[in-house]
Amino acid sequence: MFLLALAPAALAALLSACITWRSMPLLQRYALARPNARSSHRIPTPQGAGIAIVAATLIVASLWAAWLNASIPLVLIAATLVIALVGFADDIKPLPVLLRLVLQAASVGAVVFTTPDTLRIIPALPLVFERGLILIAGVWFVNLVNFMDGLDLMTVSEVVPIAAALALLGWLGDLPLPAALVAAALCGAMVGFAPFNRPVAKVFLGDVGSLPIGLLLGWCLLGLAWHQQIAAALLLPAYYLADSTVTLFRRIARREPFWSAHRSHFYQRATDNGFTVSRVVGEVFALNLLLVLLALVTIKATSTTITTLALLAGAIAVGFVLRRFSQQRAG
Secondary structure (H helix, E strand, C coil): CHHHHHHHHHHHHHHHHHHHHHHHHHHHHHCEECCCCCCCCCCCEEECCHHHHHHHHHHHHHHHHHHCCCCCCHHHHHHHHHHHHHHHHHHHCCCCHHHHHHHHHHHHHHHHHCCCCCCCCCCCCCHHHHHHHHHHHHHHHHHHHHHCCCCCCHHHHHHHHHHHHHHHHHHCCCCCHHHHHHHHHHHHHHHHHHHHHCCCCCCECCHHHHHHHHHHHHHHHHHHHHCCCHHHHHHCCHHHHHHHHHHHHHHHHCCCCCCCCCCCCHHHHHHHCCCCHHHHHHHHHHHHHHHHHHHHHHHHCCCHHHHHHHHHHHHHHHHHHHHHHCCCCCC
């Protein structure tokens, strides 16, 4: 049974690797990311390999769901494709910020507001208010994954542990099957992409990859929250949430144009402070493994005290890494 659960991830990894490999000459010609003052790379590098991630995830998850007499919501598939197209267009020629946000909000909103009314996170809130908050959070999550995709293997080090944990929770019966299949396929697709993105990267995800990855991963995490596993849904992406959100508020406080590209995220400052790219992504990966363990504890715990302690431990661990990244490395 466990080997059967691994099959979607393995198939998605193979498909993702094949599509990435075959598409690289085309991306080299039409979607070259040239270094600028805000870049972490130093040589022109093709971007847009996220096409492979999105294709492998949606194809494998949909086919596997059909085989198991389940289904991936069509609105999720459509919204993912729309956001991927927006990202692809932005990779080729930057789009106006407002247009991007409107299209992203429409895509996220389509997913959120077509969800059955019986799925609630905080039943005491009016339904329309709760869905409005989820919409805002969803648009932010889609964008923060994009903002955090600024180092080789960074998105891999974040998505693989989270998606693997979500797939495991599906196998254990703690997450609905469609979300578990999407998570398993996404995990595999990222693993298939990883050899091409390891330092020094041969190809980048591009917005065509990071934006829909944010939507798919956010939808899976929302599945946890809708099943009252709110602590786990917060712990799993805690590093990305903290780095991006703290950075956003700091830029707003400094009256900087927070919507523009920059190099002030903690993981970016870490490389400026003497950390190697491999060290940064390695520490983020290790932190995420700890957050996965804490999330599993909250799901299996029947005690509010244990859940609270797990949340506190996660916050301390994330804070430690953020502080470490923000300081000059000795030696």
